Amino acid sequence: MDGTGGTGGTPDRPNGLFVTGTGFLLPAVIWALYFAVVYSVQGAGCADAVQPPGPEGFGPLRAVLTILTLVALAAIAGTGLWSWLTWRRVRPAAEREVAFERSTFLARGTLLHAGLFFVATFWTGLPILLFDPCRGHMIW
Amino acid sequence: MVASRFIITGFIFFLIGGLLALLMRTQLIVPDNDFLTPELYNQLFTMHGTTMMFVFAVPIMEAFGAYLVPGMMGTRDLSFPRLTAYGYWCYLSGGVLLFSSFLIGAAPDGGWFMYVPLTSREFSIGMNQDFWLLGVTFIEIASIASAIELVVTILKSRAPGMSLNRLPIFAWYMLAVSFMIIFGFPPLVLASIMLEAQRAFGLPFYDVAQGGDPLLWQHLFWIFGHPEVYIIFLPAAGLASAMLPSLARTPLVAYPWLVLAVVGTAFLSFGLWVHHMYATGIPMLALSFFSGASMAVAIPSGIQVFAWIATLWAGRPQLSTPLLFIIGFIIIFVIGGLSGVMVAMVPFDWQVHDTYFVVAHFHYVLIGGMVFPLFAALFFYMPRYSGHLLSERLGKLSFWLLFIGFNVVFLPMHLTGLMGMPRRVFSYPADAGWSGLNLTSSLGTYVVAAGILVFIVNVLWHLRWGKPAEVNPWNAPGLEWANATPTPDFNIRSIPEVTSRDPLWDQEGLLERIREGDEYLSTAPEGKREVFTTSILDGRPQHVARLPGPTFLPLLAALATAAVFVGVLVSAYAAAAAGAAAFLIILLVWLWDPLPEKESKEVGKGLCLPIDIGDQTSSGWAGTIVFLLVDAAMFASLVYSYFYLWTVAEVWPPPSYQPSLDLPALIAAVLLLACLAAAVVAHYGATSGASGVALIGLAATVVSSAAALGVGFLAYLGFPFAIDSNAYAAVVGSLALCLGLHLLLALGASGFAIARIFAVGMTREHSLPVRVAALLTFYALLQGVIVYAVIYLSPDVTG
Numbered sequence: 045m046d047g048t049g050g051t052g053g054t055p056d057r058p059n060g061l062f063v064t065g066t067g068f069l070l071p072a073v074i075w076a077l078y079f080a081v082v083y084s085v086q087g088a089g090c091a092d093a094v095q096p097p098g099p100e101g102f103g104p105l106r107a108v109l110t111i112l113t114l115v116a117l118a119a120i121a122g123t124g125l126w127s128w129l130t131w132r133r134v135r136p137a138a139e140r141e142v143a144f145e146r147s148t149f150l151a152r153g154t155l156l157h158a159g160l161f162f163v164a165t166f167w168t169g170l171p172i173l174l175f176d177p178c179r180g181h182m183i184w
Numbered sequence: 185m186v187a188s189r190f191i192i193t194g195f196i197f198f199l200i201g202g203l204l205a206l207l208m209r210t211q212l213i214v215p216d217n218d219f220l221t222p223e224l225y226n227q228l229f230t231m232h233g234t235t236m237m238f239v240f241a242v243p244i245m246e247a248f249g250a251y252l253v254p255g256m257m258g259t260r261d262l263s264f265p266r267l268t269a270y271g272y273w274c275y276l277s278g279g280v281l282l283f284s285s286f287l288i289g290a291a292p293d294g295g296w297f298m299y300v301p302l303t304s305r306e307f308s309i310g311m312n313q314d315f316w317l318l319g320v321t322f323i324e325i326a327s328i329a330s331a332i333e334l335v336v337t338i339l340k341s342r343a344p345g346m347s348l349n350r351l352p353i354f355a356w357y358m359l360a361v362s363f364m365i366i367f368g369f370p371p372l373v374l375a376s377i378m379l380e381a382q383r384a385f386g387l388p389f390y391d392v393a394q395g396g397d398p399l400l401w402q403h404l405f406w407i408f409g410h411p412e413v414y415i416i417f418l419p420a421a422g423l424a425s426a427m428l429p430s431l432a433r434t435p436l437v438a439y440p441w442l443v444l445a446v447v448g449t450a451f452l453s454f455g456l457w458v459h460h461m462y463a464t465g466i467p468m469l470a471l472s473f474f475s476g477a478s479m480a481v482a483i484p485s486g487i488q489v490f491a492w493i494a495t496l497w498a499g500r501p502q503l504s505t506p507l508l509f510i511i512g513f514i515i516i517f518v519i520g521g522l523s524g525v526m527v528a529m530v531p532f533d534w535q536v537h538d539t540y541f542v543v544a545h546f547h548y549v550l551i552g553g554m555v556f557p558l559f560a561a562l563f564f565y566m567p568r569y570s571g572h573l574l575s576e577r578l579g580k581l582s583f584w585l586l587f588i589g590f591n592v593v594f595l596p597m598h599l600t601g602l603m604g605m606p607r608r609v610f611s612y613p614a615d616a617g618w619s620g621l622n623l624t625s626s627l628g629t630y631v632v633a634a635g636i637l638v639f640i641v642n643v644l645w646h647l648r649w650g651k652p653a654e655v656n657p658w659n660a661p662g663l664e665w666a667n668a669t670p671t672p673d674f675n676i677r678s679i680p681e682v683t684s685r686d687p688l689w690d691q692e693g694l695l696e697r698i699r700e701g702d703e704y705l706s707t708a709p710e711g712k713r714e715v716f717t718t719s720i721l722d723g724r725p726q727h728v729a730r731l732p733g734p735t736f737l738p739l740l741a742a743l744a745t746a747a748v749f750v751g752v753l754v755s756a757y758a759a760a761a762a763g764a765a766a767f768l769i770i771l772l773v774w775l776w777d778p779l780p781e782k783e784s785k786e787v788g789k790g791l792c793l794p795i796d797i798g799d800q801t802s803s804g805w806a807g808t809i810v811f812l813l814v815d816a817a818m819f820a821s822l823v824y825s826y827f828y829l830w831t832v833a834e835v836w837p838p839p840s841y842q843p844s845l846d847l848p849a850l851i852a853a854v855l856l857l858a859c860l861a862a863a864v865v866a867h868y869g870a871t872s873g874a875s876g877v878a879l880i881g882l883a884a885t886v887v888s889s890a891a892a893l894g895v896g897f898l899a900y901l902g903f904p905f906a907i908d909s910n911a912y913a914a915v916v917g918s919l920a921l922c923l924g925l926h927l928l929l930a931l932g933a934s935g936f937a938i939a940r941i942f943a944v945g946m947t948r949e950h951s952l953p954v955r956v957a958a959l960l961t962f963y964a965l966l967q968g969v970i971v972y973a974v975i976y977l978s979p980d981v982t983g
Contacts, residue, residue, distance in 0.1 A: 064722065075452075079477065090831075126201040152440060156441065174472070
């Protein structure tokens with residue numbers, strides 16, 4: 045990425061991750077990693093080769109999956125908050141100049157992404173509270 | 185030129201696929217019909233699905249990308265025109281290979297999803313499935329090639345000032361779709377290679393008796409298969425988004441929200457694949473992850489629909505034929521989307537799985553979501569191709585025939601499915617209660633066929649009698665209309681400075697300035713095809729890139745590739761090897777580009793830029809990185825296969841199968857570290873402009889990678905198993921083979937870079953071959969670390 049790779053920046057020329065394409069994709073990447081990890085952990089935790097005949101209820105596997113979900117939600121909320129702060133910093137200087145317009149667009153886009161992927165993560169993780177990880181039935 | 189050829193070929197395959205559907209519906213028009221034999225019916229539904237998904241929908245949408253994106257972004261062509269041509273010839277050859285199976289009565293008949301074990305050698309002895317596996321993989325090369333160049337062109341070759349927030353909305357859609365292809369297609373390519381290896385050489389990846397698992401195929405297929413639906417839908421939605429401002433005569437509403445929706449859909453679509461596998465016995469919690477993601481993807485789809493409606497609401501739309509097709513698209517797609525949310529729910533899906541309800545759902549999504557916008561685009565953009573407008577009267581007739589016919593075919597199918605009729609049956613008994621619904625659906629098919637026939641008549645009519653189109657006949661805001669129609673091959677007379685998302689509406693006099701050559705790169709005194717290479721974020725011009733002229737190399741390369749595929753198909757492996765060797769020789773000639781005759785040139789408006797820079801800002805560098813992403817997706821799929829098989833195995837690895845970290849393996853590891861050091865030296869030489877240092881690093885890379893290959897082969901020979909004895913052995917052997925191939929690639933690239941330095945020299949600005957060789961070496965070494973960890977560490981970790 046060019047132009048805004050640093051972490052500093054001034055109100056006249058905002059800089060940092062959330063005005064770049066990398067920052068723009070961050071909430072989505074966190075969701076993708078979260079999704080891959082919880083699916084893998086669930087699969088590995090319930091594999092025939094490793095699954096012990098453990099107790100039902102809130103066992104260690106569900107605890108790990110729940111913690112992973114909370115971490116992902118916190119990380120996405122964090123990117124949203126940070127991009128919102130970046131957006132506010134960019135906005136007062138918004139004039140018709142390429143870097144400013146682009147910075148505003150990407151910071152705002154990151155915020156929107158954070159909202160979408162927060163919902164997606166919450167929605168994906170909700171069943172962890174409802175189902176036994178390996179046996180499949182509802183536990184409430 | 186190539187892009188329009190792509191579109192025409194894709195449309196011909198659409199007609200062929202439609203003809204197959206017509207035959208199927210004729211068979212089902214009455215119960216107990218014997219119009220088709222069951223065997224032929226199986227071939228027809230397999231080839232119908234395969235044609236529509238692989239040979240029509242994806243290629244034609246990518247072709248629209250190749251046709252429109254350069255014009256929309258104010259550039260003259262895609263960044264790698266020869267790759268476009270190679271992709272086209274691969275696509276055409278793959279399609280011909282696939283359909284040639286009918287000539288020997290061996291068309292694929294295992295369904296478009298090719299599930300094992302039905303398609304394993306045990307249950308499919310003939311060449312039917314081999315045609316599918318090789319033909320589809322051949323076509324996928326074309327799709328991946330198009331995706332690579334679309335990504336590079338969109339990120340690296342735009343009009344000056346076209347920052348990401350000013351990117352045409354269709355370019356955002358194509359960028360997202362291209363990345364989806366880059367990550368989504370390799371799993372299927374790998375799965376197909378693995379199935380062909382099982383069929384041809386007995387490597388038992390999917391064979392339960394030898395530690396494999398048929399569900400591995402389903403996972404790899406649907407990791408590709410569900411994003412595929414969005415890969416088809418999103419470009420069409422992008423075309424609708426691109427056309428709506430002209431048709432509604434107002435700027436697109438909620439552009440940032442649409443970008444959010446596109447990128448969001450691209451990511452979420454990779455978390456949906458198991459919703460095609462709800463009935464396979466996967467634990468309920470895992471199903472719920474995918475159910476949740478399947479419902480979440482409705483959010484970005486809803487955002488797009490509301491943005492389109494809002495644009496129509498805010499504007500002053502005229503009910504022209506393209507707009508009719510877009511309105512039809514929105515209506516049908518919303519119905520299909522809602523039934524999609526229904527089948528995303530596990531209990532409901534279990535009731536309708538493999539019934540005609542699902543057939544109705546995905547045709548609403550795919551025909552509504554892709555074919556209707558495609559027809560809108562064909563009407564809208566036809567003047568760019570032919571210079572004439574299509575007949576509105578015939579256009580509206582074809583729309584109503586298609587819209588009514590489509591709903592007559594597919595609306596009753598929801599009921600047919602709910603009443604229990606399964607998919608893929610060649611007939612049904614008279615007392616099943618499905619006769620009336622099937623008759624209605626079949627009659628509707630003929631109405632659809634009539635609509636397409638009217639469209640074809642319209643196209644043929646307009647070529648001779650159509651009203652001549654003026655410049656920008658739709659008063660569109662985008663740069664793709666900044667020229668006379670038909671649009672010349674060079675796309676744009678001069679490349680403008682862009683200050684708006686709708687430049688032809690917001691920048692007064694721009695169209696005239698472009699056409700009179702008052703903008704950038706308006707002349708070509710050196711007789712070269714020149715465009716800008718620009719920065720990714722802000723579209724800042726970095727240098728002038730020179731595009732190659734017409735050549736037979738892509739055709740020859742595609743023929744060599746065809747020799748490989750046909751050779752494998754008919755078990756003539758010597759011919760396949762000869763094809764691969766020929767391909768490599770052609771590739772070397774292809775890559776041997778001359779250096780520019782001067783360092784820089786005036787590009788207009790007092791701006792002077794360097795020519796054809798070969799460093800990390802160049803399109804070639806970006807293309808290499810994107811190619812490695814494709815490769816990484818395939819490698820990741822192989823590693824996934826290893827761990828997936830582990831989760832379903834009772835003992836992993838099988839007793840006495842675990843390789844030991846013996847002396848050859850240790851020496852090979854040390855040699856890989858030597859490769860790393862050598863590549864670092866070569867890269868340093870390139871970035872500092874020291875050709876001597878680069879030569880030393882490259883030579884050391886060649887020597888150490890060759891030694892690592894030799895010693896690594898000894899380590900492979902020391903594995904305590906035969907590669908075809910068990911699924912574990914097959915995957916581990918494949919991982920080792922993969923590492924070997926990548927070391928070979930790094931070795932070849934280093935040798936090529938050495939030859940370039942001796943022949944034409946090297947400076948910091950013209951050091952791309954050295955940088956690419958170092959990058960490929962770094963990448964091979966990264967794979968080496970993972971392969972070593974998987975083979976030698978993970979069995980210990982798993983116990």
